[in-house]
Amino acid sequence: MDTWESLRMAGKTLAANRLRSTLTMLGIIIGNASVILMVGVGQGAQKYAAQQFQSLGTDVIFVITGTDNARRNVIAPPxxxxxxxxxxxxxxxxxxxxxxxxxxxxxxxxxxxxxxxxxxxxxxxxxxxxxxxxxxxxxxxxxxxxxxxxxxxxxxxxxxxxxxxxxxxxxxxxxxxxxxxxxxxxxxxxxxxxxxxxxxxxxxxxxxxxxxxxxxxxxxxxxxxxxxxxxxxxxxxxxxxxxxxxxxxxxxxxxxxxxxxTFTIRTQQDALEIVGNITSALTIMLAAIAGISLLVGGIGIMNIMLVSVTERTSEIGLRKAIGASPSDILTQFTIEAVILSLLGGAIGTGIGVGGILLIAAVSPLQAGVSIGAICLAVGVSGGIGLFFGIFPARQAAKLDPIVALRSI
Known part of the structure; x- marks a missing residue:
């Protein structure tokens, strides 16, 4: 069976079970939207902080009383x-x-x-x-x-x-x-x-x-x-x-x-770098937390695909009996998992981009759409679908056609 035929059959199977397919994609949708939204908001916060510092003047130097150690010394103030x-x-x-x-x-x-x-x-x-x-x-x-x-x-x-x-x-x-x-x-x-x-x-x-x-x-x-x-x-x-x-x-x-x-000298660039480091760390942390939902979505895909293998045991046995090879079965179930992941990733991307545009419209944050975050989120979601779809697909490919046909 060629790849195009496997794609066509996978599409028909997923379309026949729309509700289950939608619920399966939900974790990937939420994960992608969260990652893109969090990265966009984090980058918007960085831009906003940079603009605030630049409003002070780009050549400003701040001379402050005491050093960090001296300011902590209550007995002998600086x-x-x-x-x-x-x-x-x-x-x-x-x-x-x-x-x-x-x-x-x-x-x-x-x-x-x-x-x-x-x-x-x-x-x-x-x-x-x-x-x-x-x-x-x-x-x-x-x-x-x-x-x-x-x-x-x-x-x-x-x-x-x-x-x-x-x-x-x-x-x-x-x-x-x-x-x-x-x-x-x-x-x-x-x-x-x-x-x-x-x-x-x-x-x-x-x-x-x-x-x-x-x-x-x-x-x-x-x-x-x-x-x-x-x-x-x-x-x-x-x-x-x-x-x-x-x-x-x-x-x-x-x-x-x-x-x-007995003093500390800070430039605007020093302050901007400190704020930039803080916002970058927060952005990475938020994206990592949001990325957990991608992992949960992948586990959901594996769960549903395993259920699907169990439900379609007779179909698998019948296809093997008329000549389908284990690689054909493996390919079809893998394609189904990848389709769910990529489609969920595309929908989640649309929701994430829409959320970023909404935040930019109603808040001072100049949240921007990060192409890198989109590519990463969609790529990771597709990889998760492939990774978590392999195990159920292998389970389907290993089914004995005689045992499968007895379930009819």
Whole structure:
């Protein structure tokens, strides 16, 4: 019997038992759809994270107080970065374009009858340049505001709506800890970043925040949490990182030349690689979990095919009696198993691609259809059908025609 005849007979047999064939394919359908969907969502998460980091600016460097080991040492906390360090970086590092020191806090903001717990950032006028932050209306505070400790603030887009739902926030006042601050600007919407809504942030001059809210927390000046730095170009990021490190080592070095650094320098690329590694690991884990259903689907195919062999014992005996060879029987049952797997894989692929497109339409994730994931899922499903279909097919091929005919 030729392959075409085996295909035709396998198709007729599967069509005659539509419900059983559909239920047999269900595991493969779910497995394929899950693998493709999980890989697509994982890749979408990677793209979304990359876009979020790029929105900060591609040449951004973050100088953070302490190292990982020092920050875990509660008894001897690390020397803090101070405002003077930021000034030194701005004036002494030639590969640096702008510097924006930053103090972080959280305060209850009150405007009339409306209150809102907001993230508070004290910084300088350079923040908008370094962190690629735009002002939608009004203005950001300038160097003069910082020098005179002006009581002015710029509101994130979301908190501006929460505090002033009935009209414009520009020119209005917001109270924090009993002090009034004039709203001089509304920031453009930026959305959430690493679980933090950037639009729920209030910005004020760093000198105002340190003198009125946080106080002086370092004997060497105004302590800062982060120094945001932008290099003169993307090509100079590594050079700027090296020069900043050398400058701060000179400023913070103790008498011990082997002392550890009291700061950590991270670039945008470092952060992007960390997030990329995390999302890649999660994608692989999710795809592996989803792939288990492919294995379950293969076992289901073997189960049903074994039942089919038992039900069709008389048919097998009759075919052998009229001249069908064991290889003919083996080929037919193997083809049936492969057809079930490939057809289930194709249907699952369609469902998975549809799910990805739906997620991309209703969420910020730019989930994409991975051709590699499709090829892998369909190939694995076809291989599973072949692997799990061989055993029932061999069982059918080994049937003694005399014994099989007695069952008629």
């Amino acid at each position: 020397n803090r970065l101070v405002l003077a360090d930021a000034d030194a970086i701005a004036t002494q590092v030639p590969t640096v374009r702008s510097v924006a020191p930053q103090i972080n806090g959280s305060e209850l903001a009150i405007a009339g009858n409306n209150t809102k717990r907001a993230t508070l950032i004290g910084t300088t006028a350079s923040y908008t340049v370094v962190r690629n932050a735009d002002v939608s209306s009004g203005r950001f505070f300038n160097e003069e505001d910082t020098k005179r400790n002006a009581r002015v603030i710029a509101l994130g887009a979301a908190i501006a709506k929460d505090l002033f739902p009935q009209g414009s926030a520009l020119g209005q006042t917001v109270r924090m800890r009993g002090t009034s601050y004039e709203v001089i600007g509304i920031m453009a919407e930026k959305g959430a970043f690493l679980g933090t809504n950037q639009d729920d942030t209030i910005f004020m001059p760093i000198t105002t925040m340190s003198s009125r809210l946080t106080g002086k927390t370092s004997p060497y000046g105004v302590a800062v949490a982060v120094i945001n730095v932008s290099a003169t170009s993307n090509d100079n990021v590594s050079a700027a990182q090296f020069q900043i490190a050398n400058l701060l080592r000179l400023r913070h070095r103790t008498s011990d030349i082997n002392a550890d650094d």
